[in-house]
Amino acid sequence: MSIVNDLIAASETLPRSGRISDERYDQKLKDHVTRLRQLLSNNELNHVAHDESLLDQFDPSKDSITYLFLLQLQIHNLRETTSETFPAALLPLGKLWSRSAHYLEIFNPVQVRYAGHEWRQLIELVVQAAQADSKPLLAARLVKGAMLRLDPSCAVFTSTHLLLVQLCLAAKAYTCALPVLEKPIYHIPILPSRSPFRSLQSLCAEYESSVAFVNDTTGLSSTLNSQDYLQYFLYGGMIYMALKKWDEALNYLGTAISMPTKGPISMVAVEAYKKFILVGLLDKGKTCSLPNSTATQVVKTLQSLVKPYLDLAKAFEQGDRIRLEAEIDAAQGIWSADKNTGLVFQVLNAFCKHSLVKIKKVVASLSVAELTAPISPFQGNLSGITESQIASLIMAGDLDATLAHSQLHSSSSILRFKAESLPLLFHENEAHADLQTQGKLMEGLFGSMEQANHRLGLSDEFIDNTVNRQQWPSAGGMKSEMGGATGLEMEEDIMGDLS
Amino acid sequence: MSSGRSSKPGQAKSRKTLGLFDPKTEDAPSGILGASLKPNPQVIGTPNFELETYISNYKGRSRFNRLFHIGTTSDVLAVDALKLAVAQALSETDVDQYLKAVQALARLAPKDPELAPNLGWVGKVRADMQAKTERLESELRGYKNNLIKESIRMGNEDLGNHFYATGDLPAASRAYWQMRDFCTTPTHVSSMYLKLINVSMDRNDWISTHAYVYRLRNALSKPEDMAKNTPRTVIALGLSQMHQGQYLEAANTFLSIDPTGVLEETFDEVISANDVAVYGGLCALASMTRDDLKRRVLDNKSFRNFLELEPHIRRAIKCFWEARYRPLLDILESYRVDYMLDVHLHKHIDTLYRQIRVKSIQQYLIPSSKTVLKDMIAIFSPELMGGEAKPFSLSSPFIVELIRLIENDLIDFRIDLVGGFLVRNQVDLRAQVQAEILQNVAEFNNAVRLRMLNMEIMDSPMAIEPVTAADRAYRRPNDPNLPDFQEGSNAYQGNPST
16 A cells, blocks of 8 residues: 555655756656656556545545546446446446546646647547437537546647547537637647747646647647548538638638648548538528638549539529529439538528528519519519518528508518618727737737747748758848748757758 | 841841731721621611712712611611612722622622622623733733832722622732832822721721821821821721720820811711711710810810711710709600611720710719619609619619629619618728728738748648658548538538447
8 A cells, every 4th residue: 555655655745846847847747747657657656546535545636647547447447347349337427427527628738748648538428428319418518628628729639539529429519619619720740840830848837829738749739640630521511501600610620621631632621612512502692712722633522523503503602592402403313422411502502591681682572463573673583472471581681671561552462672781880899809819819810820930941842941941052042031030040050960 | 048038138137027917818898798697686776878979078988888787787778878879889999899789789689789799880890990900910010120219109009999889898908018118208108198098987997907007107297298198097096996985095096187177178088077077976975084085075165066977976975964964865766777787887986885874874873872762763764764663673773784883893882772862882881991901901911921831831841742651641531520511500511420
């Protein structure tokens, strides 16, 4: 038991007291983790592996490291003794599940940076257990909470992000993913060799950007590939689509589509592009333009792959209802194979809506009979629409209009479009606040731009290039800001290293 | 090879740099001949002018072209015009022109014995002209052998004049263009350009006309030459601008014509002073603002001289200035047939009239924020007031016209079909600008973020490599993560198989 007592003693000194410097605290935590790993690998703790009361002696909010290691040990042991992947205690509402859940709610976000691998394993375990028990929602909540606790900005893409959206889609708990989805991703984990923070090794320090500590070495995210990234943005877009937040959905799908490629296009991006077209029609009534950063070659290839969708969009934009219906009918097989049938059906409704919105720009009031007459001078032909459909559009808030019966036009009711809504009190304060938020965002972006500039300036490729240019002075001096700021200052040393 | 090519470097270079006229590639349909391939639409109705009086204003090629145009379009004047055209052609030496007129006439009045083509005349003129061509060409060869610049220039000019008279306009252009290396004085240069301008106008080649006018203006010429040429070049410029659809520029050009020059020396080979008034007036009416019309047309002392020749144009402009749109449209409509029979105006009259009408509607709506549709119909579409039971229905042509105007953002109004009003859109500019700015900022931030992110991806091993095994393995997942999106529900329906 002396080991346990030692651990308890060490654990009590672990919470950070105010005066300790980053370096010393860093060293302390590192030593602690090394010792725990050693104990585990030497099996010195096996005698306490079944003793659940042991965990009660540690406070996970103050010492997240020891608790995490012991919890893992117990789970490991339980699995070995029962020889089941998910013994009952691990499934939701089991004893160990409850402990894990509790831990994920209150862990210390700085300390777990040192035990990233274990932390991530715990999350993955919780997710798998919940899926095994078909209760993805339980895990989704925990994962979301844990992510926000570890890194409130959630600005670095991690494997946990992907887990969360998958869980939320499976659980149909779309709003659950929103707190994370709403935080834009600014970075992906940088290879430690390229990190600008490689000289600053104190993981416990306060960082402006979480990119400093979320990377492969700390283990807070597993190694990611392009698929993970694409899937996250596709699934994120689908969550927003389910919630009918079209703008955000377009944004997410656009991010997936514009992912840079060194040659081929991922099928995930093609799926995203199909949905992108449909969402554009639903929300804006036209095909939206892709983000500027999408390579032209990619756009061309994509367009050649999604012909039926483009035809559909063309019919929509031309305001030809008959052709639109024909296109929808003709490609039934494609929609269902792509699992986009539901969206395509919504497109037909959206067509009525957008046609009416176009008419609204021209007409202030007219009788429904005239509107639905077979020959109408408007672009969008609405001959099939009924009064009740119009009424439902108005009730859904898609159309700012009123329907009325009057004695003069007894045969048909009158559709009166409201004037362009003039906000009586435009919330200037709100606009001001918005502007300030965006301004701050912009400052942050400029900051990370400088950082990236710096980082790329130190990259091997850039230095090689600079050296090459030095060898051919006629190729034009390095005049870019980047070169002036970083590359050339380093030049002397680099040359020394190379030779 | 290279020596052979460099034997005439100057010539090759000048042709390339000038780029105006390349006899080999130049194959524009020559004037009326090209137009006659596509018959002009029939014009029905009697014009306000007397054919004899009207045509006496013109002579030469313009006279024939105008007669031929009337002859092929009008239903009333066709035969008379074509007879005059035949007579005109017989007095000249252009055989093709004559045959064209005779053929057109034969289609209209096949049984008239008077109108049989005078084949004897045709043969004689052809032979004469052929002989003259040969004589002039051999003379020119002689001059070239003697290397006397002035003679070569004059030889080319004679040849050009001859081709022009026989109706071979491309050859005429080519011959005149050959003069350019042998012009020794500024007067020669300007006379060459004037000839070129004339020919290209007759060829309906307005782009070349435009270019030659600017070349002539930039060429150094004596002040007295300049003064003499200006009215002619201005008219050519105005016509070419009108034919290229630049109505505002054309109006400005026509307005700048100095009446003394034109009225003294009639340009009956091209257009008459009446035409200047009509073309200038209509282009101005279609393109200028109300203030400009008042200031630059009605109060323009020099242009008044032209307007006096065509008082109805002046009246029309005045009506527009005085916001009397119905009389304006009536005046224009009553002269529509005249203008359809005009060889230059007939292609543009619909566009010009439409623009004038749109401008009138816009002008009518400027002072009001809400207008009674009935009043508007009385002014702009009085024919609808009588029989139409519901003038405000969507099927009424005037309403359709308004809808098109609104859809094309030409008027900022909405139609209240039930009440019979036209209502101006109210816009809160301040709120609109604020919303736009916020949106722009958000878009910018997003774009920057995306670019930074993509850059990081390129820098990491994550960018899609030429072939990834993961990509191949990707199938449309048959798991609950990619369920179908069902109609009408906010929720995904899970795939039943899982």
